[in-house]
Amino acid sequence: MAQHSSKGARFQAVTANRLSDGEVVYLTADNQWAETFPAADIADGAAAGEALLARALPADFELHVLEPYLFEVLQDGAHFKPASVREIIRAAGPTVRLDLGKQADAKQES
Amino acid sequence: MYRYDEFDHQLVGERVTQFRGQVERRVSGELSEDAFKPLRLMNGVYLQLHAYMLRVAIPYGTLSSKQLRMQAHIARKYDRGYGHFTTRQNIQFNWPALDKIPDLLEELATVEMHAIQTSGNCIRNVTADQYAGAIDNEVEDPRIISEIIRQWSTFHPEFTYLPRKFKIAVTGHDNDRAAIKLHDIGIVIKQNELGDIGYEIHVGGGQGRTPFIAKKMADFVPKAQLLAYLEAVMRVYNRLGRRDNSYKARIKIMVHETGEEEMRRLIEAEFAKIDASQMLSVPQAEADRISAYFANPAFAALPATSAAMETAQKQDADFARWVRANIVPHKQDGYAIVNISLKPIGGVPGDATDVQMEAVADLAERYSFDEIRVTHEQNLVLPHVRLDDLKTVYDELQAHELATANLGLISDTIACPGLDYCNLANARSIPLAQEISERFADLDRQYDIGELKIKISGCINACGHHHVGHIGILGVDKKGTEFYQISLGGSADENASIGTITGRAFTEETIVDAIETVVTTYKDMRQDGERFIDTYRRVGLDPFKERLYA
Structure with a gap:
């Protein structure tokens, strides 16, 4: 299973890709899969991170999502943001096509 | 076709x-x-x-x-x-x-296409010289044997679960445009003194984590024995290639670890067994049937020059520059090979919109005997265009932003999808290609620099061929942040070479300046007529390194 957190990571979230279309999704506090990063449940500490990942692994989830994994997030004031360039891009879309991916959907909604 | x-x-x-x-x-x-x-x-x-x-x-x-x-x-x-x-x-x-x-x-x-052999540990889609059947001095159209190899390899029961993926490239020309020495098997079509067609076989080339130039295993495999020889290579690899470590599973590692001589001996021993059975020769009627599909189109008898084209060149400087950069002489008088750059300044290398693809399809239908080629350098080619039609083709390409006159120049960059799309990437490639093309946007400056192939990969898998770029750039990840390592002196042509890493990596903010420093260093040192790669091979890495890390 892919790991995208550093050993010392304090805050983490769980992400995966949706089976039907590959869309990036995040595990929420009520064990749903949301399309946007702000809806992700955030774990504080290594043990909470493991517990969060364990919630993403039940077999019935395999019908909906692929390869869930933990990734590091950083606190930014009252909000959180992905720590790595990779997860920033997954959360937004290709940096070379701002008309595509979640960033485009966000633009349409605003 | x-x-x-x-x-x-x-x-x-x-x-x-x-x-x-x-x-x-x-x-x-x-x-x-x-x-x-x-x-x-x-x-x-x-x-x-x-x-x-x-x-x-x-x-x-x-x-x-x-x-x-x-x-x-x-x-x-x-x-x-x-x-x-x-x-x-x-x-x-x-x-x-x-x-x-x-x-x-x-x-x-419905149009006779599929996605078979584009992934997995099988023999992948065969690649070939994009100028096949159009370039002068070609021994034979490489697509004929490529098609035979395709038919032999598709769903071959012995080679569906190889130790790793396996790539074959073919050229019929001395100037290698198919990077054959960077493939698991590279094939050069040759003609001997008797006029017989045969194949020079190179084995064990590749890029990725451990790049190698392929070793020449056979000087001349007779035409009738090619599939037997290929089968022998595959059998040796399938039997002895490593399956315990995916990083060491490609045939290049096996050739390196086994040694060239022993590898040749193993292949020839297997080849002797297969060839003796006479089971792997292509029936002549089938070979003729396939060859016929690649016969010359009905070229018209035309003069070698075109007054219409020459007049247009005088009247339209941009057209003249495009002809100079993107047009290659054709084997047939009165025709040209047209390269369509998919590298507009600031664009995404290799991307084409639906409208652009339809525009190229229309042009091919009207002006190029219904044929289009895709190049491994991520451009398109109209292989058979009349000189008289070049201006019309150019105008239509320009209307679709497909007429950038930069073939083989610094802005004609190969770039993998990188971290903007790819699950394996460590860093973005495309934005870097865009920034470089914008930095060097002035075409006159590009012509002054001359042939310079920049190749960018977003990870060590090297889909962007950075190992064989005159200037190669490899994206690396350091604690979630992108850095870029430069290598110099690589080449994918008949004089193939693997680039040498200059030293520590550059940040996203400094990498384009570093590329400019490399280019300036070359320009300061080049002698008359030297391309970047010539100067590099003459002076070596040190002068570039000194300037980069001064």
């Missing part, structure tokens, strides 16, 4: 039906992801950062207008209006939904 026979139609049709069932069973939960993943990969379906990606095979980089129009249709109907031409002459779609892919493949099959 090759047309499917009944067997081709049947196997592609059956494959679509099989995959439709596999997708349905995955969605219903009957198949686990572990069981499904190898099946989807065998059909060219990858999971990338934002979505699934489908890689469609373009055998030896040749497309008809109808086939290219289908790519445009797929881009529009199943994707987001564009496709990405790859460094293996294929096309990728970045956003298809899994449950729609069987329908997509069914439509693709």
Whole structure:
């Protein structure tokens, strides 16, 4: 299973890709899969991170999502943001096509 | 062009039906992801950062207008209006939904195309010189033997589960445009003193984590024995290639660890056994049937020069520059090979919209005997255009932003999809290619710099061929941040070489300045007529290193 957190990571979230279309999704506090990063449940500490990942692994989830994994997030004031360039891009879309991916959907909604 | 026979139609049709069932069973939960993943990969379906990606095979980089129009249709109907031409002459779609892919493949099959052999540990789609059948001094059109190899390798029962993927490239010309020495097997078509056609075979080239230039294993395999020889190489590899470590599983590692002489001995011993059985020769009638598909189109008898073209060059400086940069002489008087750059300044290397693909398809139909080629440098080619038609073709290309006159120049960069799309990438490649092309946007400056091939990969898998760039750039990840390592002196042509890393990596903010420093260093040191690679080979790495890290 892919790991995208550093050993010392304090805050983490769980992400995966949706089976039907590959869309990036995040595990929420009520064990749903949301399309946007702000809806992700955030774990504080290594043990909470493991517990969060364990919630993403039940077999019935395999019908909906692929390869869930933990990734590091950083606190930014009252909000959180992905720590790595990779997860920033997954959360937004290709940096070379701002008309595509979640960033485009966000633009349409605003 | 090759047309499917009944067997081709049947196997592609059956494959679509099989995959439709596999997708349905995955969605219903009957198949686990572990069981499904190898099946989807065998059909060219990858999971990338934002979505699934489908890689469609373009055998030896040749497309008809109808086939290219289908790519445009797929881009529009199943994707987001564009496709990405790859460094293996294929096309990728970045956003298809899994449950729609069987329908997509069914439509693709109507134009005799598929996604077989674009993934997995099999013999992959065969690549070839993009100027096949159009360039002068070609021994034989490499697409003939490429098609025979395709038929031999597709669903070959012995070679479906190789230790790792296996790539074959073919050229029929002394000037290697197919990077044959960077393939698992590279084939150069030769003619001996008696006039017989045969094949020089190179084995064990490749890039990735451990780059190697292929070793020449045979000087001249007679035409009738080629498949037997290839089968011998594959059998030796399949038997002795490492399966314990995927990083060491490619045949290049085996050749390196076994040694060139021992590898040659093993292949020849196996070859002797296979050839003695006489089971692997192509029946002459079948060879003739395939050859006929690649016969010359009905060229007109035309003068070697065109007054219309020459007048247009005098009247339109931009057209004249495009002719100078993007047009290659044709073997037939009165015709030219037209290179269509998919590297507009600030654009995404290799991307083409549905509208652009349709425009190129229309031009091919009207002016190039219905043929388009895809190059491993991520451009397109109209192989047979009359000199008299060049200005018309240019005007139409320009109207679709396809007339950038930069072939082989610093802005004609190869770049993999990188971290903008790819699940394996460590860093972005495309933005770097865009910044470099914008920094050097002035075409006169590019012409002054001359031939300079920049190749960018977003990870060590080297899909962007950075090892063989005159200037290679490798994206690396350091604690979630992108850095870029430079290598110099690589080349993918007949004088293939692996680049040498200059030293510590550069940040995203400093890498383009570093590239400019390399270019300035070259310009300061070059002697008359020297290209970048010539100067580098004369002076070596040190002068560049001194300036880069001063």
